[in-house]
Amino acid sequence: MRHTISVLVKNEFGVLSRVSGLFSARGFNIESLTVAPTLDPKLSRMTIVTDGNDQIIEQILKQLRKLIDIIKVADLTGKQFVERELTLIKVTAEEKTRAEVLRVVDIFRSKVVDVTPKTFTIEVTGTEDKIQAMINLLKPMGIREIVRSGKAAIPRGE
Amino acid sequence: MKRLSGAQIFVDCLQQEGVKTIFGFPGGAVLNLYDALYDSNTQHILVRHEQGAVHAADGYARASGNVGVCLVTSGPGATNTVTGLATAYMDSVPVIVFSGQVPTMLIGNDAFQEADMLGITRSCTKHNYLVKDVKDLARIIREAFHIARTGRPGPVLVDIPKDVTSAVIPYTPCRTIELAGYRPNLEGHPGQIERALDLIVKARRPVLYAGGGVILSEASPELKRLAERFQLPVTMTLMGLGAFPGDHPLSLGMLGMHGTCAANLAISSADLVIAMGARFDDRVTGRIDAFAKEAKIIHVDIDPTSISKNVVVDIPIVGDAKRVLQQIFQALRKPKYRTAKNPQRTDWLGQIEKWKQERPMVYNMSGSLKPQYVVEKIYELTRGEALITTEVGQNQMWAVQFYRFNRPRTLFTSGGLGTMGYGLPAAIGVQIARPESLVFDIAGDGSIQMNIQELATAVQYRLPVKVAILNNGYLGMVRQWQELFYGKRYSCSDMSAQPDFVKLAEAYGAVGLRATRTEEVVPVLKEAIRTPKPVLIDFRIDREENVYPIVPAGAPLTEMILL
Numbered sequence: 001m002r003h004t005i006s007v008l009v010k011n012e013f014g015v016l017s018r019v020s021g022l023f024s025a026r027g028f029n030i031e032s033l034t035v036a037p038t039l040d041p042k043l044s045r046m047t048i049v050t051d052g053n054d055q056i057i058e059q060i061l062k063q064l065r066k067l068i069d070i071i072k073v074a075d076l077t078g079k080q081f082v083e084r085e086l087t088l089i090k091v092t093a094e095e096k097t098r099a100e101v102l103r104v105v106d107i108f109r110s111k112v113v114d115v116t117p118k119t120f121t122i123e124v125t126g127t128e129d130k131i132q133a134m135i136n137l138l139k140p141m142g143i144r145e146i147v148r149s150g151k152a153a154i155p156r157g158e
Numbered sequence: 159m160k161r162l163s164g165a166q167i168f169v170d171c172l173q174q175e176g177v178k179t180i181f182g183f184p185g186g187a188v189l190n191l192y193d194a195l196y197d198s199n200t201q202h203i204l205v206r207h208e209q210g211a212v213h214a215a216d217g218y219a220r221a222s223g224n225v226g227v228c229l230v231t232s233g234p235g236a237t238n239t240v241t242g243l244a245t246a247y248m249d250s251v252p253v254i255v256f257s258g259q260v261p262t263m264l265i266g267n268d269a270f271q272e273a274d275m276l277g278i279t280r281s282c283t284k285h286n287y288l289v290k291d292v293k294d295l296a297r298i299i300r301e302a303f304h305i306a307r308t309g310r311p312g313p314v315l316v317d318i319p320k321d322v323t324s325a326v327i328p329y330t331p332c333r334t335i336e337l338a339g340y341r342p343n344l345e346g347h348p349g350q351i352e353r354a355l356d357l358i359v360k361a362r363r364p365v366l367y368a369g370g371g372v373i374l375s376e377a378s379p380e381l382k383r384l385a386e387r388f389q390l391p392v393t394m395t396l397m398g399l400g401a402f403p404g405d406h407p408l409s410l411g412m413l414g415m416h417g418t419c420a421a422n423l424a425i426s427s428a429d430l431v432i433a434m435g436a437r438f439d440d441r442v443t444g445r446i447d448a449f450a451k452e453a454k455i456i457h458v459d460i461d462p463t464s465i466s467k468n469v470v471v472d473i474p475i476v477g478d479a480k481r482v483l484q485q486i487f488q489a490l491r492k493p494k495y496r497t498a499k500n501p502q503r504t505d506w507l508g509q510i511e512k513w514k515q516e517r518p519m520v521y522n523m524s525g526s527l528k529p530q531y532v533v534e535k536i537y538e539l540t541r542g543e544a545l546i547t548t549e550v551g552q553n554q555m556w557a558v559q560f561y562r563f564n565r566p567r568t569l570f571t572s573g574g575l576g577t578m579g580y581g582l583p584a585a586i587g588v589q590i591a592r593p594e595s596l597v598f599d600i601a602g603d604g605s606i607q608m609n610i611q612e613l614a615t616a617v618q619y620r621l622p623v624k625v626a627i628l629n630n631g632y633l634g635m636v637r638q639w640q641e642l643f644y645g646k647r648y649s650c651s652d653m654s655a656q657p658d659f660v661k662l663a664e665a666y667g668a669v670g671l672r673a674t675r676t677e678e679v680v681p682v683l684k685e686a687i688r689t690p691k692p693v694l695i696d697f698r699i700d701r702e703e704n705v706y707p708i709v710p711a712g713a714p715l716t717e718m719i720l721l
Contacts, residue, residue: 010339014276014288025281055466062463068285068305071339 003057004083004153007046007064008072011037015069019046022067028052028060032150047153080156086125086149092142093120101141108134119144159330164292164323165194171299172200174331177227179203179218179590181211185231186271187258190323203590203619206611208235210583212242215253217547217587220570225252225306226587232258233271237278241577243313244282248574249397250374252311254302261321262290275317284312292325296332304335309342310461311374342460346477351485354456354473358388359495361430363506366390370397371435371459372479373566380483381434389503391510393421395436396573400563414442415709416555419517422715424510428453435479437464448714458482519559520721526700527676529628533560536598536626539683544596545588547571549581549605552634555705557600579608585623586616596687603629604653613666616692624686625694627659630701638704663694672696
């Protein structure tokens, strides 16, 4: 089962290396990983999406907590949380399809951030489902390139 | 406030931590550190290979209960410590390796004798550091010692660039540490402890399974009290030998792949397994789905990641073994336990006694000189008071099967990683930590050659360690597996091309002795013991002797192959 884990870590060089090293050394899977500083510049927040059965997830959480640079580990899965990712999509947009592309951009409340005679580059944020739906609609028109950011997540409520 | 260089700060920090001895090997990147050491009272043991330095610091740590400290140079000096670090990591030994590093502005430039030690040792250390600024040096050293010795102990590497050692700053010793991400949990959860006690009180066929954690926690007295209070048979892992007296009537001996029959049969028929400071390693469990199938399992361990990692347990208790045992005795004072009647255990204890009588640890005395006989005689002649280090393989197994360990911190062996070449340098570290004791390294002819250069270290520092080589001219354990499971195809396990060990010992300035017949063993051992110098004894043993019992890989513990 897929789990989204939020980790508070010391903002020091090598911490990302430790976490990814931990996952690879023990054969855990990283589906996506994002990390950036928090309000406190000495601390960063990492959002990791991984998968495995209950025993593996329990091991992952425990092994993360064992790392000295890691302050707090929270498994958000199963709780209420907000999850978003950012995706940049470069679509072919020639005469016949240009208008249709712009309609899709509008429907998904996304933005065009680059234009050339033959392409549009679209910026979209949202849940994975929303982004996948948009990609599916754009595919028939010809997607040149996609860059996804990985997920950021935060618990709902207080 | 004095102005001190990084090197002088380093020396002062070691003194603040109470370090009396360090093990090391100099080189370019650490010249400033060695210059500062020249004026200090800290004893430095110069080894002949950096791997030897780490194993010696490891043996020193295990024998004394203190942190073992090493100092090596950058590049190849540092990479030579990796096997030693991995050895200490797997056996939870508190060791710190201070490695030199190229100056900070050269890091990442493929400089002379540069190696990315942080990257290389990330997975075989509890934690590691690169000191980028001399202002952080004292704090990092203090943190390193704290991390190495607390919680589940483990090795720490501190990489120190040369310019950091020469930089000068006003210095105040570091008094406090702030490690928000590191808070080992020592107290067991009271609810879990009571649940565990409920099971212990009712169990009909309990077994206490004790590992290295009991020794690290110094919990032997409490463990003995628990075993005797509830009449619990006790089995130990390789790392736990000595945690409970081997000659106590409740002792089952070691369990696992080469454990005693009684221990393996007992744990396989138990209805309650109380695991203390042990981690259900594959050498112990045999086929996991067949391990202790009829038993509920209580697991006490200081490391949460060890709990329910291999075997899902019924009552996990995260905490320090000694502390949890004390809590168990406190809980026992509650009224509900005073009136409870303990079930009769005579049936269970009787069954175990039967297994011990029917299947004792045996070997065939006929034929040429037997390695088991050599170990038995070492035990007798030293009255079981010698400190034993071992190498790895058949020599290691015979040593732990035929020498009874009655006290903690008397056996020093590489259990988790199984590092050949560990025994001789470890014996050096052990001898330094316990100068009044007699120290024996029980070795094989393959293993002893891996760090044989440390004989020079033993001679230089007048450390009268005794090395008993159980010499069969083979890579023994490999040959045994090739005999039992590969149709005797001895592929690359013949090591009959070996040095004359007696001449080799003498070449190093040590004493060399040899025994080729059974009658020679006792006189040779007696001579070795009364010689106040390092001694190498070449015991020419039966070439094809095997270690029994053996539980083949993938088989359940009940399917032991016996002699």
